[in-house]
Amino acid sequence: MKNYKRYILFFTVSAIMSGSCKKFLDLKPIDSPTEDNFYVDEKGLQGGLTSCYDALQDNGLYGNILLSLTEIRSDNMEDNDQGASGGVRYQIESFAERPDNTLVTESWLAHFRAIYRSNVILKRAPEIAMDSTRKNQIIGEASFLRALNYFNATRLWGKLPLITTPQPSAEARSNTRADTAAVYGQIISDLAIAINNLPTSWPDAQRGKATSYAARGLLAKVYLYQKKYDLAVSVLQPLVTAINAGTVVGLVPQPGTFPNAMKTSRDILFSARFLLGGIGESANQNNRFRNVGGNNAIIMPQSLFEAGDNRKALVAPTSAGGERPGKYNGTQVNNETSMDIPVVRCAEAMLIYAEALNEISYPNTTAFAALNAVRTNAGIAALTTATLTSQAGFRAAVYQERRLELALECDRWFDIVRTGRMPAIFPLVSAFRKVYPVPQTEIQNITNKSGWQNEGY
Numbered sequence: 001m002k003n004y005k006r007y008i009l010f011f012t013v014s015a016i017m018s019g020s021c022k023k024f025l026d027l028k029p030i031d032s033p034t035e036d037n038f039y040v041d042e043k044g045l046q047g048g049l050t051s052c053y054d055a056l057q058d059n060g061l062y063g064n065i066l067l068s069l070t071e072i073r074s075d076n077m078e079d080n081d082q083g084a085s086g087g088v089r090y091q092i093e094s095f096a097e098r099p100d101n102t103l104v105t106e107s108w109l110a111h112f113r114a115i116y117r118s119n120v121i122l123k124r125a126p127e128i129a130m131d132s133t134r135k136n137q138i139i140g141e142a143s144f145l146r147a148l149n150y151f152n153a154t155r156l157w158g159k160l161p162l163i164t165t166p167q168p169s170a171e172a173r174s175n176t177r178a179d180t181a182a183v184y185g186q187i188i189s190d191l192a193i194a195i196n197n198l199p200t201s202w203p204d205a206q207r208g209k210a211t212s213y214a215a216r217g218l219l220a221k222v223y224l225y226q227k228k229y230d231l232a233v234s235v236l237q238p239l240v241t242a243i244n245a246g247t248v249v250g251l252v253p254q255p256g257t258f259p260n261a262m263k264t265s266r267d268i269l270f271s272a273r274f275l276l277g278g279i280g281e282s283a284n285q286n287n288r289f290r291n292v293g294g295n296n297a298i299i300m301p302q303s304l305f306e307a308g309d310n311r312k313a314l315v316a317p318t319s320a321g322g323e324r325p326g327k328y329n330g331t332q333v334n335n336e337t338s339m340d341i342p343v344v345r346c347a348e349a350m351l352i353y354a355e356a357l358n359e360i361s362y363p364n365t366t367a368f369a370a371l372n373a374v375r376t377n378a379g380i381a382a383l384t385t386a387t388l389t390s391q392a393g394f395r396a397a398v399y400q401e402r403r404l405e406l407a408l409e410c411d412r413w414f415d416i417v418r419t420g421r422m423p424a425i426f427p428l429v430s431a432f433r434k435v436y437p438v439p440q441t442e443i444q445n446i447t448n449k450s451g452w453q454n455e456g457y
Helices: 002-019 023-025 042-057 064-070 084-092 102-127 134-156 180-197 214-224 227-246 345-361 365-377 391-405 412-418 440-444
Strands: 075-079 270-271 294-299 341-345
Touching: 042 134, 064 084, 064 102, 064 412, 075 084, 084 102, 102 134, 102 294, 102 440, 134 180, 134 214, 180 214, 180 341, 214 227, 214 270, 214 341, 214 345, 214 412, 227 345, 227 365, 270 345, 341 345, 345 365, 345 391, 365 391
Parallel strands: none
Antiparallel strands: 075 294, 270 341
């Protein structure tokens, strides 16, 4: 009987191999997804897009380290714990980071993982048969997310490898760093695609996805960094009109938004979102500037805020434990939080609008209106040409308003560098520190290492 069964097995296998040998040999694993068998329909494409959003939660991005690289680095925060985690965060605080700094390395890797995920979607989407409107929306979302990550990365490191398709490792070893102008060109192109393909809002069940309004806000900020003020004004005008209308989007006082209402606030155009529930979508509450007044100390003088400014309390230690600023003292369970990190807000869009208009001409009634909309929202008095008597005075007022409005939102360090105030605020710091070192481990993987490290490192 055993021999009989063996013969049946032999002839069965022989028949399969002789009749459909090619199909037999081409069988792919079905117990785990691969890039080839996952991105074959709309469901797979949507799953991949979810991973692009998920990348923003990474510890190297808005989960933790980006807060250190942009706020602890600035004059908003300080970290006096020289021994914690081998001192790598204190290196950021004291402008002493080296190419082997693990925080810098982890953030670099996280940025390019996020970019890779968007690249996969943008490569695969055109190949999939599905509703064209939804396909274009997915392309718009992935383009927005790639632009966001490249914008943050080029502000952190300057020149970058400009990668727009998924790369095998052998090809990646031959990468070179593109000039920032080329990187900005790709960012602008991606955001134009997002504006053209995304809705101004999503149904409540899909709230939190990128919108054309978020893309407009981010593109205006990109233009601001390039000093293309007329383009910043132009791209913002539809969004400013919507903000002033106050229906879909609009200004909301910060105490009504932070820390627990960011998911529903009209002011939030886009944020890195987190979720409680033991499913790996939350953030560690200790990453939200824990131990204020202890190891980490907010050093923004309270005197910066005018009397009645409703934003003041949000950057002071909370009475509930006195450990972190009110802006990030949100609901937590077992030290985990679902509190989001804002990326693009209506208030910032109005400040960009005001700054760009002022750079074009002074005095500008519309620029004053945009600036004062933010101030009124904060509960403080409007400014006039009697108080801001020059273009330079208006510019300084906008810079100040940005610091107060966007405090602890991953923006202050970038603003210091962008506006050329690093020598005045940090006179003892070498100019090359305006960007971070390229991680040494990354350079070791490159075949031609010439030109890869930033000057001074």
